[in-house]
Structure formats: structure tokens, C-alpha cells
Amino acid sequence: MGKVIRLFGLTISCYLFSGWAIAEHIYEKQDPPRELTAEQAANAAANYQKYCTLCHGEDRQGHVNDHAPSLRSKSLFESGVPHSILRPLSYGRQGTAMGGYLDEVGGPMTLDEVWDLTYWLFWQSGAERVKLTENPVQGDIQRGEVVYQQNCASCHGKNGEGVTAPALGNQSALAHNKDEFIRYAIEKGRQGTPMVAFEGKLSEADIDNVTAFIRSKASGWTMEKPVLHALPTPDEYVINPKNTDPDFNLSEGKYVSSEDLFAALEAHKKMILLDTRVTSVWQRAHIEGSIPFPYYSELEDKVTDLPKDVQIVAYCSCPRAAAEYVVEQLNDLGYDKTAVLYEGIFGWMNMGYPVMRAEGAIDDGQTEPEH
Template identity: 45%
Template sequence: MRQPFFSALTFLFAIYCSPTYADLSLTLNEEEMAKANAMYQQYCSLCHGKDRAGYKADNAPSLKSHSMLSTAYPQLLFDSIAWGRVNSAMDGYSRDMGGPFSDSDIILLIRWLAQKESITPVELTQTSISGDALKGKALYASNCASCHGDKGQGVTAPAIADQLFLSSATDSYIKHAIVNGRDDTPMQSFKNQLEDDEINDLVAYLRSQASGWKKKPIELAQWPSADEYVLNPKGQDPTFNLREGRYVPAHEVVRALEDKKKFIVLDTRPGSAWQRIHIPGAVPMPYYRDKSKIADNLPNDGTWIVAYCACPHAASDSVINHLRSLGYKNTAVIDEGILKWIEMGLPVIAGKDKVVGLEDKDG
């Protein structure tokens, strides 16, 4: 077995792994491959695509890219799945964050990704790269902002101002991506477009955006009980004007909340996202939940059911489509999604019980 693979993976297993996956071989058996594939299809394919080609929803990147997998494997892949990406639709899937995966589940999944593409892990240096961040800022604006966003928030490409990414990705990882690009993605190589010093300046600018991030499991709140699903059970039914017979504007949902109308709000993101921040009264109903259980405790009596996600439609569409197939008639998706909802300064609950507005939405 290749030594670079051993050195990187041994470090990861020393920190995270349970005895279930103590074998450091890259080769998974048929049973493990089948289990990992089922996990991927249930939890990941909605955004990354059934074939892992990416960009199915919310510009989720390709998970077939050799250049990405070979440099992100194993640590950055593990962190991204476990803890998610701040201020993006990618939430953490670790049980420590309220998600469905154990550490060994995540390790199995990243080993499966590596084996599916037969990657050779690249050993990158931990050395910091020196450059001029001010020059790098100008280079970023002219070469990167159109895809990654003027503030690194992500537009048609992943967010790269994400604090988890910047805390986990080394300077050499960032430079490698700029120099070599990402195969199977729109990310091109810049080695023939920028001088080496300019790339160093660009890396320095991206690194300057890091404000610090630490792995910290959150205090998990108890999910609502069935008798809490219906908001204002004695209230009147809301009146919603749906676009395309499905999408309800955020301001109409807010009005229904303020007027104490009778309806149900479903948060279809991963459970970890609901734990972090959600619309007041929202019931966690992750898109990956067993379809036979989605309708559990949801009354099919004409009570309005409004769902949302971050994409803003992929996960919520999936859940609403299933409910409609079961005969639920008064169903809708919040058109803007929760990320836009937060930007609009609309009410959310952060953590267990704090209601916040625009002025302290990150509290």
C-alpha cells in the first residue's frame, strides 16, 4: 500500500475511528461498498447527483473529481461531511451536530468515494505560503468572484470564505486547486493564466479571510412531540397565493405566523441544521428520512403544511412531492428558502430557544 495513504489515513483513524473500521486498507468488500452506496444515495445524491457528478442542487460540487478527492482525502472530506459548511446549504451530518452519521459511517463513506474513483491520495505540505493579500484581493475579484462570489459566499461554485473550509484546508491544498483546477467541474487550471507569485498572493488573500473555527459539538435540543406539530391548532386556516401551484412567498408565511394561523412548518434540511437555526415552530423532517415515516403524525385533514430547505427547493420539493403522492392537498414550499429568509431579517430560532432578527441573526 502506498505510504502517503497510510500516513494520512492513520492520523484520521487515530482521532476519529471506531474499531469497526480498524483496517487501513483502501479496499472495501462488497457488503461495505453496498452499504456506503446506499448511504450516499439516501443522504447525498439529492444535491451531488446519483452518479456523484455534482450540481444537481445548490451547485453542490462533483464528488468524482480526482484532483479534489486526492487532496481532500481524508481529513478535509471528513470535516466537511461531519461539520458542514457555514453559511451554505451543506450542513453537518455528524451525530454530534444532530445529524444521522456516526464517525465510522463518515469514514466508510469517504473510503467509498476514494475507492469508486481509484484515487491516489496526494501528500500536501503543511507549510504556509507567503504572498501579498492586498494584491490577491484584486486577483480574486478579476478571476474568482464571478463563480465563488464577491465575498467568497459561492454563486455557481462552492463557498470558499467558509470558516470550516479555511480552517481545514492547508495553503498547499488551496494552491493545488488553483494551479491544477478541478476535473469534472467548471473549475479551470490557472497555471497558464497566473504567475506563481500571483497564485501565492491569491492564497494569501483567501487565508486572510479566516477568522478561526473550532470543532465544537452543539447542545442538542429535543425534537418537537407530535402534539406540537400543528401551530395554533384553534386558529383559522391561512390563505396562501402559490406560484406554480407550489411555492409560497416568505412574507405570506410570516404573516400567517404573526396572525396565529393554523398550519404546520416542516424543516426538511438535515437534523443538524434544525438544531442550529430554524423558523419558529418548525418540525424537523429531514429529506433523507425513510419515506414510510415522513407522514407519521402529520394530519391529512386539510391542515396546511409548508416546507422549507436551504437550496431553496430541492429537499423541500422532495418531501412535499411525497406528501402529495399520499393525498395531502394543502402543501407548499417556501419559495425563498431559509438562507434568504434569514437575509430578509425574518424571525428564526437560534439554538434551543432564542428568537433572533436581522440584527443578531448569528447569535
């Protein structure tokens, strides 16, 4: 025997048998977003290649660097367009390598360009949008934690911090995503990735319970307006210009350790520090004296202010992919005094070395990493 009821704004089919009630979520289809003009689509495709392929891959396959998720999974775009895609693209994911690409937070793209890239990704995915409610998913948090540890922790981390899969306890993600967006990902999985669909593997109640547990990680998060630093001018690019160069012992001919870089900075050695992440994350936290030098920069224009006779050290948070990408291009342009920070800025901070944060204070690196 079956009947259809409404619960928390969802259409739910209930089938009763053997004393048990199993509820199946029925998601309504939603009209697709606006289509792009040929010019908008071409610009969005070019922006994807320029800004996103380093981590998400040329074919949107994901996990090229820093466990960046696949951007061709239909389930993501069925439930995530526009805001669950637009917001991380615009403002980044604090505590991860995903920076904000919107110009108002220091990124390289206008709001129109961010919207167009969001919709371009949707149309590339071939997804059909589903309608999600704003209502909370009710569940037993304690039971959800048990189920999460059994089924999710090996990839997403014991506390949702991310291991080989995205960090589910990321507060900016939890602040922006609806409960049902989280639930849909658990239920339907992410096609083309190791994230399997738990529909049929977990009960409907346990999917609700895990959703409630993940949502509980968002407590205490507050949105703060970023305080932006003034960007360094070319006369500030060289640190300690009157002193001597550092004498680094580079591993594999290109890597400098955090320990050696910190010692050189403490000794006031002459060098140039390049932060190769998107500028918005340089704004949040950076090694003092570094200049924003995003991996997507047109190097021929940028290098006019970079002397070739000064030691250059590049860093990122991948922990090395963006920095290596920039250094390889610099080498092709005749810069041979280059190095890459081996541990990246996350490793630097986790080892206790200091960074400059948005408010201008020097942090000793002991607090939770930002970038």
C-alpha cells in the same frame, strides 16, 4: 540550469533563465487509504444515494442543487482525503446548504459510516493521494486579492461568498483545510467542472498570493460546541391547533412567499412547518415551530404523526429542491394541503424574518445567515 531544493517542506525544482526563477511544486505521492469491505462499500453507496444525490447528483457530478461541488474530481480526492472530505461531511459548512451528517451534531450517520463514505468517494474517483504539508503558504495578500478579483470573483464571489461556485470565504472550510489543499485546487483545478487549472495560467508566486488571500478570510473564526434542542414530539407538530388554517394564495399552485408565511404565523394560523434539511442544520437555526423532517426520511414511517387536514408548509435552503422533493412524496401519499416556501430559509432570513438559533434565542434575521 536547474537544481532541486527544499522550501516549506516541499520539493521544488528551480529553473533559471533570462534572469527569472520559476519554481515548480513537486507533490509526493501518498499511500492510498484503507480499502472497504464489500459490505462497507455497499452501505456507503447506499448512504450516498440516500443523503447526497439531491445536491451532488446520482453520478457525483455536482451542481444539481445549491452549487454543490462535484464529488468525482480527481484533484479533490488526491489532496482532500481524508479530512478535507470527512470534516464537511461530518460537520457541514456553516452558512451553506451543506449540513452535518454526523450523529453527534444531529445528523443521521455514525462516525464509522462517515469514514466509510469518505473512503468510498475516494475509491470511486480513481485518484492517487498526494502528500500535503501542514506548513503555511506564504504570499502577498494584497497582490493575491488583485489576482483573485481578476480570475476568481465572477464564480466564487467578490469576497469569497460563492456565486456559481463554492464559497471560498467559508470560515469552517478555511479552518479545516490546509493551505496546500487550497493551493492544490487553484493549481490543478477540478476536473469535470468549470474550475480550470491555473497551473501555467498564473505564476507560481501568484498562486501562492491567491492562496494567502483566501486564507486571510479565516481570521476570527472559533469552533463552538453546538447546543442541541430537544426534538419536537408529535403533540407539538401542529402550530396553533385550535385556530383556523391560513388561506394562502400559492403561486404555481405550490409556492408560498415568506411575506405570506410570516403574516400567517403572526396571525397564529394553524399549520405544520416541515424543515426538510438535515437535522443538524435545524439545530443551528430554524423557523420557530418547525419540526425536523429531513428529505431522506422514510416517509411511510414519518407521516403516521402528520394529519392530512392541516396546512403543511415545507422549507429548505436549496432554496426549494429538498422541500419540493418531500412535498411531492406527501402528495403521492394523499396529502393535498401542502406548500413550499419559495425563498427558502436563506431568503426568509435575508428578508429580516426571525429564526430560532441553537442557544434558543429568536434572531430577527439581520445577522449573517446560518442554517
